[in-house]
Amino acid sequence: MTNMHEKSISELAAGLRNGDYSSVELTRAYLARIERLDSGLNSYITVDAERALSQAGAADRMLRDGAASPLAGIPIAHKDIFCTQGVRTSCGSRMLDNFISPYDATVVTRFKEAGAVMLGKTNMDEFAMGSSNETSFYGPVRNPWDRARVPGGSSGGSAAAVAARLCAGATGTDTGGSIRQPAALCGISGLKPTYGRVSRYGMIAFASSLDQAGPMARSAEDAALMLGVMAGFDPRDSTSVHQPVPDYGAGLDGDIGGLRIGLPREFFAEGLDAKVAASIEAAIGEFRKLGAEVVEISLPNNHLSVPAYYVVAPAECSSNLARFDGVRFGHRCQGPKDLEDLYKRSRAEGFGMEVKRRILIGTYALSAGYFDAYYLKAQQIRQLIASDFRRAFEQVDLIAAPATPGMAFAIGEKIDDPVTMYLSDIYTIAVNLAGLPGMSIPVGPANGLPVGLQLIGNYFDEGRLLNAAHRFQQATDWHLAAPADID
Amino acid sequence: MSLERQEVEKITHLARIAVGEAEMDALARSLSGILDFVEQMSAVDTQGVEPMAHPLHMAQRLRPDQVTEQDQRERFQSIAPEAEAGLYLVPKVIE
Numbered sequence: 302m303t304n305m306h307e308k309s310i311s312e313l314a315a316g317l318r319n320g321d322y323s324s325v326e327l328t329r330a331y332l333a334r335i336e337r338l339d340s341g342l343n344s345y346i347t348v349d350a351e352r353a354l355s356q357a358g359a360a361d362r363m364l365r366d367g368a369a370s371p372l373a374g375i376p377i378a379h380k381d382i383f384c385t386q387g388v389r390t391s392c393g394s395r396m397l398d399n400f401i402s403p404y405d406a407t408v409v410t411r412f413k414e415a416g417a418v419m420l421g422k423t424n425m426d427e428f429a430m431g432s433s434n435e436t437s438f439y440g441p442v443r444n445p446w447d448r449a450r451v452p453g454g455s456s457g458g459s460a461a462a463v464a465a466r467l468c469a470g471a472t473g474t475d476t477g478g479s480i481r482q483p484a485a486l487c488g489i490s491g492l493k494p495t496y497g498r499v500s501r502y503g504m505i506a507f508a509s510s511l512d513q514a515g516p517m518a519r520s521a522e523d524a525a526l527m528l529g530v531m532a533g534f535d536p537r538d539s540t541s542v543h544q545p546v547p548d549y550g551a552g553l554d555g556d557i558g559g560l561r562i563g564l565p566r567e568f569f570a571e572g573l574d575a576k577v578a579a580s581i582e583a584a585i586g587e588f589r590k591l592g593a594e595v596v597e598i599s600l601p602n603n604h605l606s607v608p609a610y611y612v613v614a615p616a617e618c619s620s621n622l623a624r625f626d627g628v629r630f631g632h633r634c635q636g637p638k639d640l641e642d643l644y645k646r647s648r649a650e651g652f653g654m655e656v657k658r659r660i661l662i663g664t665y666a667l668s669a670g671y672f673d674a675y676y677l678k679a680q681q682i683r684q685l686i687a688s689d690f691r692r693a694f695e696q697v698d699l700i701a702a703p704a705t706p707g708m709a710f711a712i713g714e715k716i717d718d719p720v721t722m723y724l725s726d727i728y729t730i731a732v733n734l735a736g737l738p739g740m741s742i743p744v745g746p747a748n749g750l751p752v753g754l755q756l757i758g759n760y761f762d763e764g765r766l767l768n769a770a771h772r773f774q775q776a777t778d779w780h781l782a783a784p785a786d787i788d
Numbered sequence: 789m790s791l792e793r794q795e796v797e798k799i800t801h802l803a804r805i806a807v808g809e810a811e812m813d814a815l816a817r818s819l820s821g822i823l824d825f826v827e828q829m830s831a832v833d834t835q836g837v838e839p840m841a842h843p844l845h846m847a848q849r850l851r852p853d854q855v856t857e858q859d860q861r862e863r864f865q866s867i868a869p870e871a872e873a874g875l876y877l878v879p880k881v882i883e
Contacts, residue, residue: 403860510843540842605829612829630864639879639881648805657815658819658822675826680840681838683840720821735843736844
């Protein structure tokens with residue numbers, strides 16, 4: 302009973318069915334941990350104990366009636382970008398500090414239907430714009446491995462909460478690396494699915510052609526169980542893909558002998574921290590032992606991914622965030638003298654600096670006379686980047702690379718230098734531009750800090766990513782390592 | 789690519805974000821820094837490359853023209869800063 306928080310989702314699911322503990326007891330245990338530990342981490346923006354316990358009670362009844370989902374009764378957390386009916390959905394912004402969502406995101410609905418318990422909403426970079434969780438209106442999240450360091454971002458609260466065992470799993474979203482980068486820096490397993498695999502309905506939009514939701518968990522196996530709940534067609538998302546969802550759990554144990562893994566040489570060049578490189582190489586060695594064939598490949602346009610992204614994403618964000626105008630919901634300034642003043646001051650007060658910067662860059666890139674030079678050019682470069690991957694997947698089944706160029710950096714280190722911060726996503730952004738699935742799994746820690754190995758798959762090949770990651774985790778125990786002072 | 793103060797004023801107006809006098813220069817500098825960074829795209833030859841708008845080349849899905857949503861006006865307006873008689877209130881626009 303005392304170590305319930307150390308158990309995986311499948312172990313907890315078995316324990317709930319055996320009657321070792323109830324969902325209410327499990328939920329109380331997690332709530333007590335949050336109460337005791339989260340003041341030092343700030344991984345949650347909102348904790349709703351009453352709602353969680355009521356959902357847990359309902360889950361216990363579902364379990365007695367023979368609930369099918371492995372998520373029934375499991376306490377999870379949602380990134381505060383997912384709309385949750387009746388619960389504040391802030392998106393890490395002052396703009397939505399007073400926003401109680403009138404409806405649920407499809408991802409939230411699916412977890413509810415599966416009987417999962419929502420402990421609360423996790424902290425994040427404002428409107429998912431950031432790589433360190435420092436742009437949150439609610440203050441930075443601290444990395445559980447070293448509180449002076451960032452957890453990564455934008456899903457930093459979810460990553461820290463999973464790493465500190467303050468939930469059994471959490472949802473995240475990834476527009477340029479926002480699941481994989483914090484998963485890497487916090488030592489957990491996080492998966493960004495193929496664009497269109499998981500519904501974006503009710504997930505507050507940042508860059509609509511890149512945004513994708515995914516699971517953040519302690520192992521590939523847990524991520525597979527969560528993805529099975531999240532994935533699938535949704536008529537409410539116009540880019541949702543009508544494709545059957547495989548049984549990700551059933552595919553985990555397949556033999557990976559003969560699996561062809563490509564190492565993109567551009568990802569192992571200048572700019573990669575030596576300790577990260579050593580951990581990645583050791584991990585590749587494990588895959589060799591498991592029978593994988595490792596070959597070198599090239600993704601020659603990867604260096605253009607960050608510049609192209611910082612046109613495409615701001616352009617889409619400037620359009621998406623136009624809805625926050627102080628009229629229908631969200632922050633409104635005091636005593637507007639006319640309509641223009643209402644718009645301008647509500648937005649000036651509601652948005653933080655990084656969000657403003659991106660809206661302004663996007664506005665500029667889309668303005669008359671600049672469209673071809675910026676937006677069109679970036680979309681052409683996006684095509685080049687996607688072609689690089691298409692060629693690579695003619696030779697290999699999976700791509701393996703570092704998830705980040707370095708380990709968790711210090712709070713304050715990069716926040717005043719946007720471009721340096723942007724470059725911390727140099728290994729993750731191309732995957733979003735191409736719309737491919739990618740995953741980060743822990744292969745550290747090195748010097749006490751986690752390192753993430755990124756696995757990139759072909760379109761809709763999440764099952765293969767999870768299978769490779771799971772076999773790796775069966776043969777190693779890096780994913781079991783936990784921060785020292787969270788007991 | 790260095791943005792003049794005047795250009796930044798124009799963009800902030802287009803984006804409807806009020807920026808104080810004191811912040812304007814710092815903002816111009818950081819935006820110029822980002823534009824400098826993305827400028828490296830211009831060195832790439834992209835002649836004849838089709839711009840990529842969607843990773844999966846999907847066509848826009850259509851649905852039957854039927855009402856599927858119920859009227860939820862009251863619920864949605866209950867979270868508005870100011871609403872009355874089913875209308876959102878803003879400062880007077882027409883004299």
